Amino acid sequence: MPIAKFIARRLLYGVATLLIISVIVFLLTQLLGDPARAILGREAQVEATLAGKREELGLNRPAINQYFGWLWDLLRGDPGTSYVNGVEIWSFMGERVVNSLFLVILAAAVSIPVSLAIGAYAALKRDKSFDTASSYTSLIFAAMPEFVVGTFLVLLFSVKVWHLFDAVSNVRGDTRPWNDLGAMVLPVATLVLVVMPYVARATRASVIEVLESDYVEMARLKGLPPRTVLWRHALPNALGPTFQVIALSLAYLFGGVVVVEKLFNYPGIGSALVEAIPAHNVPVVQFIAMFIAAVYVACNLFADVGTILVTPRLRTKLT
Amino acid sequence: MADEGSTPIPNGRFSRRSLIVGGAALGLAAGVGGSTRTGATGRTTAKAAARRPRTPTTGGTLRVGVVGGTNDIIDGQYIVAKPDQARLVAGWETLVTYDDDFNVSYDEGLAESVEATAADLYVIRLREGIEFHDGKTLGADDLVYSLNRLIDPDLGLAPPLQIVLESGGITKLDERTVQVQLNQPAVTFMDTIAGYAFCVVPDGYTREGDQIGTGPFKLTSFTPGTESVHERHPNYWKEGKPHLDGVQIIDFADATALVNALLAGQVDCIADVPFAQVSTVQSNSGFQILESQAGSFLPITMAVDQAPFDDVRVRQAFRLIVDRDEMVERVLSGYGRVANDLYSPFDACYASDLPQRVQDIEQAMALLEEAGQAGLEIDLFAPNDTAGLAEMASVFADQAKAAGVTVNVQVLGSEYWGEEYTKRTFATSFWGTRPYLNQVAAGNLRDAVYPETHWPPDGSDFAELYTQALATVDTEERCAIVHEMQEEEYNEGGNIIAFFNSLLDAYHESVQGLVGRPNVLNLDHFGRGFANIWLDT
Numbered sequence: 084m085p086i087a088k089f090i091a092r093r094l095l096y097g098v099a100t101l102l103i104i105s106v107i108v109f110l111l112t113q114l115l116g117d118p119a120r121a122i123l124g125r126e127a128q129v130e131a132t133l134a135g136k137r138e139e140l141g142l143n144r145p146a147i148n149q150y151f152g153w154l155w156d157l158l159r160g161d162p163g164t165s166y167v168n169g170v171e172i173w174s175f176m177g178e179r180v181v182n183s184l185f186l187v188i189l190a191a192a193v194s195i196p197v198s199l200a201i202g203a204y205a206a207l208k209r210d211k212s213f214d215t216a217s218s219y220t221s222l223i224f225a226a227m228p229e230f231v232v233g234t235f236l237v238l239l240f241s242v243k244v245w246h247l248f249d250a251v252s253n254v255r256g257d258t259r260p261w262n263d264l265g266a267m268v269l270p271v272a273t274l275v276l277v278v279m280p281y282v283a284r285a286t287r288a289s290v291i292e293v294l295e296s297d298y299v300e301m302a303r304l305k306g307l308p309p310r311t312v313l314w315r316h317a318l319p320n321a322l323g324p325t326f327q328v329i330a331l332s333l334a335y336l337f338g339g340v341v342v343v344e345k346l347f348n349y350p351g352i353g354s355a356l357v358e359a360i361p362a363h364n365v366p367v368v369q370f371i372a373m374f375i376a377a378v379y380v381a382c383n384l385f386a387d388v389g390t391i392l393v394t395p396r397l398r399t400k401l402t
Numbered sequence: 403m404a405d406e407g408s409t410p411i412p413n414g415r416f417s418r419r420s421l422i423v424g425g426a427a428l429g430l431a432a433g434v435g436g437s438t439r440t441g442a443t444g445r446t447t448a449k450a451a452a453r454r455p456r457t458p459t460t461g462g463t464l465r466v467g468v469v470g471g472t473n474d475i476i477d478g479q480y481i482v483a484k485p486d487q488a489r490l491v492a493g494w495e496t497l498v499t500y501d502d503d504f505n506v507s508y509d510e511g512l513a514e515s516v517e518a519t520a521a522d523l524y525v526i527r528l529r530e531g532i533e534f535h536d537g538k539t540l541g542a543d544d545l546v547y548s549l550n551r552l553i554d555p556d557l558g559l560a561p562p563l564q565i566v567l568e569s570g571g572i573t574k575l576d577e578r579t580v581q582v583q584l585n586q587p588a589v590t591f592m593d594t595i596a597g598y599a600f601c602v603v604p605d606g607y608t609r610e611g612d613q614i615g616t617g618p619f620k621l622t623s624f625t626p627g628t629e630s631v632h633e634r635h636p637n638y639w640k641e642g643k644p645h646l647d648g649v650q651i652i653d654f655a656d657a658t659a660l661v662n663a664l665l666a667g668q669v670d671c672i673a674d675v676p677f678a679q680v681s682t683v684q685s686n687s688g689f690q691i692l693e694s695q696a697g698s699f700l701p702i703t704m705a706v707d708q709a710p711f712d713d714v715r716v717r718q719a720f721r722l723i724v725d726r727d728e729m730v731e732r733v734l735s736g737y738g739r740v741a742n743d744l745y746s747p748f749d750a751c752y753a754s755d756l757p758q759r760v761q762d763i764e765q766a767m768a769l770l771e772e773a774g775q776a777g778l779e780i781d782l783f784a785p786n787d788t789a790g791l792a793e794m795a796s797v798f799a800d801q802a803k804a805a806g807v808t809v810n811v812q813v814l815g816s817e818y819w820g821e822e823y824t825k826r827t828f829a830t831s832f833w834g835t836r837p838y839l840n841q842v843a844a845g846n847l848r849d850a851v852y853p854e855t856h857w858p859p860d861g862s863d864f865a866e867l868y869t870q871a872l873a874t875v876d877t878e879e880r881c882a883i884v885h886e887m888q889e890e891e892y893n894e895g896g897n898i899i900a901f902f903n904s905l906l907d908a909y910h911e912s913v914q915g916l917v918g919r920p921n922v923l924n925l926d927h928f929g930r931g932f933a934n935i936w937l938d939t
Contacts, residue, residue: 120820132558167473168626175472175626234658242665242686250666251659255629255652348659350628358471358627358655361787367472 086398090388097380101373105157108372109150112365118142118166121363140166153369162370167362172370176355180374183344183351185260187336189267190274195329198279202286203321207313209291218287221280229342233273237346240269251348270347274339278332285328286321293321323394330386334379458915462937463648466925467660467669470653472627478603478615479552480559484673487598487923488651489624491931492632493535494601494615497526497545498592502919504748506592510930512540512602512616514578516595521587521873528578533637534604535620536612542574547605549582561851562843563594587873589880593837598923618644618933627653638933645915645936664689664908670937671909671916673924677735683908692907693737694921697747697835700733700790702782702798702898703854708827710775712859714894719769721898723805724798725761729900733794738903743895744888746838747902748920751881753888766805779808783829785818790903791830798898824854835922838884842868846891855896864890912938 115121119136137143144152156163162172201221205214224232241250249266260267293299294317302312341353348354352371359367391397470485478494481487497513498506508515512532517525532540549572552560571583584591594600604614613621616639619632632649652669654660661679663669665686675683675691683689704711704720711717726740741747742758770776784795792813799809823829831854836844845852847865858864867887874880891897907925909916915934916926929935 116815116817117820120817165472168475170472170626237662237666242662246666249668250662251654251668253668255625256623256631345656346659348654348656348663354655355472355627362471362473364472 086391089391093384093387097384100380101376104376105154105373106150108369108376109153112368113146115360115363115365115368118363118365122166157373163366165367166364172366176352176367176370179351179355182254182260182349183337183340183353186267186270186274186340186344186349186351187333190271190278190336191333193271194275194279195282195332197275198282199286199325201279202283203290203318205283206287206290206294214287217283221283224276225280225284227277229273229277229339230346232276233269233343233346236269236273252350254350266347270343270349273343273346274336277339278336281335282328282332286325289321289324290317293317296320319393323390323397326386326389326393330382333382337375337378458642458645458936459939460645460936461647462939463650464646464671464913464932464935464937465650465652465669466928467652467654467663467672469655469657469660469674470627471655474626474653475609476613476621476624476630477609478601478607478613479548479599480609481599484924485630485651485653488673488928489621489630489632490601491598491617491923491928492619492649492651493613493617493621494603495617495931496596496598496600497602498596500596500922504920505750506596516592518592518875521589521875522584524582524584524591525575526580526582529639530578532616532639534616535614535635536604537637538604540602540616541577542580543605545580545602546572546574547607548602549580551603551607552600560600562840563600565843566591589872589875590837590839590843593840598927618931619649629653640933644931644933646932649932661908664910667910670913671907671925673907675906675908677737677906680735680906688911690909690911692909692916692918692925694905694907694918694924694926695739695902696905696921697745697902698833699741699745699899699902700794700830700832701854702794702900703829703831704896704898705827705856706859706894706896707856710773710778710780711827711896713773713775715769715773716775716778717894717896719766719773719805721759722762722766722769723802723807724898724900725801726759726900728801729794729797732797733790734901734903737906738901741899741901742892743897743899744892745833745841745897745899746836748835749838749884750877751838751884753885753892756889756892761801763804770805770807777806779810780828781810781812783812783814783818783826785830786813786815787818788832791832794900795830824852829854838888839868839871842887857891857896859894862890914938
């Protein structure tokens with residue numbers, strides 16, 4: 084099975100990528116500065132206190148030992164404990180990971196079908212009013228960062244003009260995101276508006292490319308009905324590139340949650356990252372960075388495999 | 403350490419131990435001698451004061467929003483960040499408190515009396531029949547344990563108390579009485595234990611164990627960085643309090659989200675409104691801003707033993723460079739008061755008679771000329787993790803240009819508080835509200851916890867005066883000494899103190915019982931453990 088071999092090879096690449104990333108993440112978190120000093124603040128003045136904190140955090144070990152110790156623990160599924168309060172990372176990050184995934188999946192579930200439809204329709208109606216309108220609108224949203232879109236939505240729908248939705252998340256205690264859908268509207272809408280332009284524009288471009296190709300023209304010349312041309316001949320070939328776009332947009336969504344979670348006080352990995360970096364909470368930063376990296380790698384892997392599966396000529400090239 | 407005040411300005415970051423020691427002004431212990439007065443009257447600024455008093459209604463849960471994170475802790479005697487303060491005052495109480503004029507008061511605390519037989523000997527008598535959340539009655543054993551826990555060097559909860567008190571000095575006299583023998587005279591003892599973090603915990607209390615106190619609200623759940631839930635203490639000792647059924651303290655990662663939550667009705671009150679958002683809050687009907695004056699300040703520090711500041715003329719010139727009104731406007735958006743290079747404005751001995759220093763570029767230039775420092779160029783250091791400091795440094799740099807002084811502002815990250823902190827020639831810092839002598843011990847002696855200005859200079863009798871004041875029980879006599887100390891700092895000190903910054907909070911109109919008055923903690927000392935607050939339905 085060539086496809087199985089292909090997947091295995093890509094998996095290996097993925098693992099290798101993650102290993103390289105782990106080195107980079109480790110080095111970068113070293114550059115954050117001395118966590119003991121950051122945690123102690125003014126108290127770091129007292130030499131004994133500082134030395135004690137370093138010892139407690141295991142910072143006196145050589146960097147290479149720290150790296151392999153961390154990596155080994157990570158591989159065993161133990162990301163360590165928070166520097167700040169000594170709590171196991173899993174015990175409070177597990178829920179946050181689920182929260183972030185829920186937010187991203189909800190945003191993807193809304194944005195991907197809608198933007199695929201808009202992109203494909205715009206391609207069909209190329210240079211017509213719908214195409215022009217969607218093109219300009221998407222340009223505007225693509226140009227705006229998440230916090231601008233989010234703040235705008237909050238002002239409009241929550242605190243200034245209408246009081247329709249909650250301005251911040253209520254997820255805490257026994258309340259999980261799926262019990263708090265009213266407060267999910269604005270964060271999801273923000274992510275959707277921010278990511279939709281990319282997917283829609285990429286879909287439009289790839290559909291146009293296919294529609295202009297010789298074989299579609301051939302199909303048309305043969306007198307096939309436009310509907311058949313589109314669904315049977317054009318779309319399957321436009322799917323490959325679209326897979327890549329979807330994967331990229333998922334990855335992009337994961338980046339976007341950092342800002343959106345902070346804005347909506349949503350307890351996910353993004354808001355945890357924003358907090359952990361200035362606090363020099365190195366194990367938490369490392370965990371989140373590795374998690375997001377793993378999601379990126381996984382998205383790309385799925386996209387590549389998906390592209391192969393929907394593109395017969397690529398599939399046959401595999402040996 | 404010991405910045406009990408709260409952030410310098412909304413959103414500031416606290417250093418670890420920053421907000422610990424309570425205390426805001428010198429009201430003398432009644433037992434220690436003489437009447438006590440401070441100059442803090444009539445400074446109420448908030449609109450709340452003007453509102454009609456209403457009869458409290460009972461019931462309901464108050465939702466409080468505070469900027470916090472996963473480093474939050476709950477401890478009956480210690481705090482790290484702002485939400486910890488709210489949680490601490492909800493669950494635990496001190497022996498004595500401060501009244502509105504920052505005099506030590508016996509009306510609200512757990513002590514029936516504190517008798518000072520000498521400046522180093524105190525007898526604390528507890529009120530009768532106060533119940534902890536678990537039904538146990540408060541007794542002398544709890545107080546002995548609490549004091550010992552505060553001075554435990556391994557925990558490091560209260561270094562200032564650690565200096566004057568050893569475990570052997572704490573003796574149980576009977577079931578409600580404890581004697582405290584200090585190892586040196588310290589009239590500051592009463593002020594120290596009036597600090598909000600000097601609470602009484604039950605015998606055997608640990609941070610990891612059950613969170614039991616005597617406060618108006620008992621903790622039911624706590625998730626760091628997310629929220630804590632507190633329910634009414636049914637057997638609370640104060641008649642008719644608390645009014646609320648419960649309190650929910652909710653963490654926010656970001657001040658913008660905090661304000662949005664208030665405006666969307668998802669929280670009832672918030673601590674620390676960013677200056678830029680005040681008008682947003684005010685433009686929405688149904689919301690109030692609560693401004694409380696505080697004694698917290700952001701000094702520019704000059705090391706008095708390092709060039710060019712080893713010349714007092716240069717120090718005085720730099721103090722004359724400052725346009726204090728502009729500082730208040732530009733650094734605090736107007737939410738503060740002009741200061742006179744002196745700290746502890748609520749202290750009974752505060753030297754309010756010293757003339758207000760105002761900008762005088764001409765004299766500043768003359769002094770610099772005289773000192774041979776005309777056209778001076780110098781680095782001014784500021785951290786980026788404490789709101790207001792970098793802004794203050796750049797405003798100072800602007801103002802210094804007029805005097806021909808070039809100030810290069812060096813903004814650093816949290817490494818600012820590293821080895822070089824307290825060694826720098828010209829820098830910035832932040833402090834909370836503290837009585838004068840407590841502040842001297844914290845930052846203005848050679849062996850202070852953070853000797854930022856390396857004060858006092860060689861040949862000064864400041865340190866001797868301090869020791870003398872600590873042992874002087876008579877208020878008038880002590881104030882005379884303290885006045886002398888302040889005069890020396892006013893004329894030669896290393897601090898440039900341009901302003902005292904206010905605490906700025908906001909709440910929905912349905913929240914009743916908040917009073918805008920001089921305070922150490924946000925939201926009117928968090929409604930004194932939320933016992934004063936009720937919801938108007």
